[in-house]
Amino acid sequence: MKRTIMPVIVISILAIGMIGMLVLSSMKEEPRKQTPPPRIKVVNSIVTESVNNPTVIEAFGRLTSSQPIALISEVNGTIEKGKISFQPAQSFNKGDLIVKIDDRQTKFQLNQTKSDFLSALAVVLPEIKIDFPDEYDKWQNYFNSISFDEEIPELPNAANQKVKLFLTRFNVYKLYFSIKNLEITLEKHYFYAPFSGTVQSADLREGSTARVGSKLGDIINLEDMEVEISLPVTDVKWIDYSKQVKITSNQISGTWDGKIKRISDVVDNQNQTVTAYISIPNRKGLFNGIFLKAEIPGKILDDSFSIPRKSIYSDEYVYLIKNGKLDYRKVEIARKETERVLVSDGITNGDTLVTELMQGVSSGMLAKPIL
Incomplete structure (x- = not known):
């Protein structure tokens, strides 16, 4: 009998202990959840200022002669030497006999x-x-x-x-x-140089027989060189024709002055551009065919804001920081250039403008500028 009662008593004591522990643990106060501090976006910014901004139009093109001439024979005969040797890269002066065809x-x-x-x-x-x-x-x-x-x-x-x-x-x-x-x-048996220049190509040489219509070669004028560039139609209205064009090359060190000589009235249907020609009076150091960069001074845009292009979102919006928060603002863009955008409305003096590209942000988010 005693052997039967003892296990029951032990089990009862253990059960009462477990119940007590459960009751005590349920009475313990749960720790409070801590709210994380608000996230603040730190961004590069500038303080805007309205000024009179001069505009610049950038374009690229090759230096070519404004007077390339193909020498075409109008008579028959054997080609004879003139004052110079008729071969590529041979220079000549105005009035020199470039090439002669037997005239006997x-x-x-x-x-x-x-x-x-x-x-x-x-x-x-x-x-x-x-x-x-x-x-x-x-x-x-x-x-x-x-x-x-x-x-x-x-x-x-x-x-x-x-x-x-x-x-x-x-x-x-x-x-x-x-x-x-x-x-x-x-x-027609004599080809005299109408200008100082160089022989660009020689299709027929001394001793060859020329026929009527035969091409002897090409000559170019080195006294009158020009850069041929393509300009978007929208850029033409900005050109300030009274100022010099800055010409540079990434192949040759130096800077040259140019002048807008003429602009075509015909628009390229595919690119919607027009061809412009820039004369370079002093081309010393430049070679025919070299690739050049032209910086054309444009008209001044009064009371405008110059901001980096990467500040623009969806072509017409910017982010400002107002009272510590991002403000998505629509602006009026007057002109876009390679590195910057000129804004005429939507921004005021003293605004804090975000100047970096951001992702995953929205208006109203906390922000801190780095000026």
């Missing part, structure tokens, strides 16, 4: 026609002396002035219709204009 046949034909012309005059002169003595000296002097080595002088005016009839009957007029035509043909 044309000279012979010209002198033959002059001989026929003199013969015709020799037949007419006695007739004029007898019938029109007042006209004789004029035509005799003209006959004496003709040379085989010089251009034919201008034909005297035949005031008397009968004299003109004599001249026509003996083909004087016909032969005169044949000579003038051959003189023009003779000039």
Whole structure:
């Protein structure tokens, strides 16, 4: 009997102890949950200031000659050396004989026609002396002035219709204009430099045979160089034509002054740009074809705010810090440039503007500026 009672008593004591512990633990006060401090966004900022901002238009283009000329033969013959050797990169001065095409046949034909012309005059002169003595000296002097080595002088005016009839009957007029035509043909055998420049290419060299229509090569004017650039149509209205354009190159150190020379009236359909040409009066140190950067001074935008481009959200919004909180503000953008944006409305003097790109933020969030 005693053996049966003892286990019951032990189990009862243990059960009462467990119940007591549970009751005591339920009576213990739970610790309070601590609320985390509010999160403050620390951002780079500037204090805005309204000033008169000069604008700048940046563009890129290549330096080229404003007068590239293709030399095309209008006569047949063998190419001969002029004053210079006709080959690429060969420089020349204005008036130099760049290249020559064999002119012997044309000279012979010209002198033959002059001989026929003199013969015709020799037949007419006695007739004029007898019938029109007042006209004789004029035509005799003209006959004496003709040379085989010089251009034919201008034909005297035949005031008397009968004299003109004599001249026509003996083909004087016909032969005169044949000579003038051959003189023009003779000039086409010589290519004189219309400017100081260089030979850009030589398709045919000395000793080659040129045909009518053959391209001999290309020459360029080094006295008149210009930079060809493309400008967005929206930038054209900002150009200040009274100021010098700053020209630089990432290949050659130095700065050159330029001037807007002309702007095309035709818009590129794909890019919506127009072509502008900038002349460089002093191109020392620059080479034809080099890639250049042009900084074109623009008009001044009065009472505007210059802010970094990365400050703009959705093309027309900025974040300001007002009373320690972010304020999402719509602004009016007057002009966008490479590194900055000019704002004309939506910001006031003394505003604290966020100047960095933020993600996962919203208006009303606590913020602290780093100025």
